[in-house]
Amino acid sequence: MPTQSPAAGAVAFRDSVRVEFDGDHADLVGPAGAIRLRPVRDGLRGVLSRLTEQPTPVADLLAPLPPAERTSVASFLGRAGHLLTWSITAGGRELARVEPTARGVAPRAGDVPSGVPLRLSRFAFCRSRDGALVLESPLTAVRIVLVHRAARDLVAALGTARTVPELTGADGHSADDVTALLGHLIGLDLLEAAGPDGRFRSDADPTLRQWDFHDLLFHSRIRSGRYDDPFGAVYPYTGQIEPRPAVKEPPSGPAVPLYRPALDELLARDPALTVALEGRRSVREYDDEPMTADQLGEFLYRVGRVRARHVPGDGGGDEVAARPYPTGGAAYDLELYVSVRRCAGLAAGIYYYDPVAHRLVLVNDDEADRHAMFTVASRSTGLPNRPDVLFTVTSRFQRLSWKYRAIAYATTLRHTGVLYQTMYLVAAAMGLAPCGLGNGDADLAARVLGLDYLRESSVGDFMLGSLRAPGDTTPPPDDTWHMANSPEWALAASAKLPKPTW
Ligand SMILES: Cc1cc2nc3c(=O)[nH]c(=O)nc-3n(C[C@H](O)[C@H](O)[C@H](O)COP(=O)(O)O)c2cc1C
Structure with a gap:
């Protein structure tokens, strides 16, 4: 009973x-x-x-x-x-x-x-x-x-x-x-x-x-509705804890200035947005020739540089920044680190990308650490191939959690997705081989990058390398693909993407 x-x-x-x-x-x-x-x-x-x-x-x-x-x-x-x-x-x-x-x-x-x-x-x-x-x-x-x-x-x-x-x-x-x-x-x-x-x-x-x-x-x-803790932009630590700055203080270390593209040059050379969108794809194999330091400089400039920084005056408000990709509250919690395996004109090493000075700052030159980072990345693809460079995306978590309750980490992950797509489109426009990754080792990255796991650790990983001639890497879809909505668009767009001429 x-x-x-x-x-x-x-x-x-x-x-x-x-x-x-x-x-x-x-x-x-x-x-x-x-x-x-x-x-x-x-x-x-x-x-x-x-x-x-x-x-x-x-x-x-x-x-x-x-x-x-x-x-x-x-x-x-x-x-x-x-x-x-x-x-x-x-x-x-x-x-x-x-x-x-x-x-x-x-x-x-x-x-x-x-x-x-x-x-x-x-x-x-x-x-x-x-x-x-x-x-x-x-x-x-x-x-x-x-x-x-x-x-x-x-x-x-x-x-x-x-x-x-x-x-x-x-x-x-x-x-x-x-x-x-x-x-x-x-x-x-x-x-x-x-x-x-x-x-x-x-x-x-x-x-x-x-x-x-x-x-x-x-x-x-x-998402709101199921739980009763404070939610959203409620600034829970105002007056108790100092907010993190919109732009991170770069680490000290040997710095390498990066190439800055000219806007007119890009406008003249870039494919149309539709060509980049429709021709974009994930590529996990690379040309025999490595990508160049100028390509890396152009890529980082177009994806991640700080365009402006707003420091509030006496009227108050948030310290925010502007970069090419959008983020919630213009917070820009994400940072980029670049593990360089081979890149013409740049020494192998692991660098922090300083998005204000547009330069790389060496944070780790240990070969075994670099090897470990690339090993985790290629394991995520199930292939032995290693890209020319591997981007580790970190978040300075307290940048968001100082302002937001409940949604801070979710917002970080959304930012990571936004950044991935920006990287994909810029890589497509430049004729490079991009691939976002779904898995990375945040503990390994924290150790290798010299970061405190709870303050700043990795939330995304992205591979980039030189592209083989497009025809080599894009076999036409086989008959397990059921085509819908004009797939010939993508093929035609791929054909119009820049040929790897750098
Ligand atoms: C968030 C995200 C995670 C991904 N993770 C991986 C991954 O771990 N390994 C991999 O080989 N590809 C990964 N990819 C690439 C996808 O496999 C790829 O985007 C998908 O197969 C569609 O192919 P396309 O990008 O060529 O259109 C990822 C892509 C995204 C956006």
């Missing part, structure tokens, strides 16, 4: 919520948003006051109200979920609190099947938050604050599949605690009952199986 869990009983505003009455309206102000209620009549006013004082069973809140007001208070409790906390009690003590993290979410309790193995969802996790242990999951818009040790012990036991008789028998948990807590964990998708085949939903469901734990958590937190 399944055990019916009682719905969460007493409800209160969270400690972080303020209620401000003004005339006929009230503002409920929480850490991540506010609700204005209007009109606030006597019944609702009394409910709001009680919710600030102590946890009260919903039935006790509603009982003194006339029927019409009961409906509106019940609907308010549903809407204001992200401002409320609901107690789960057993044996006269509070076991846990359910805090909805989205509007319109309320606790739900499910049946607890008795002889069936139960286990935490693969997506559930515990962490310390505001000094308490909380249980969360990207699958559900609630946070469970594990108030009582009995609740913490039960959750820990459910890391392994257990039946209710095992929990209440050999494991020694109280039957009341099990009934009260597990019903809510099941109702909120934090706990799963084994199916007839003995498998749990988060392991067996084809959609859930294909989500890595960290990917789903990341996805659930970088």
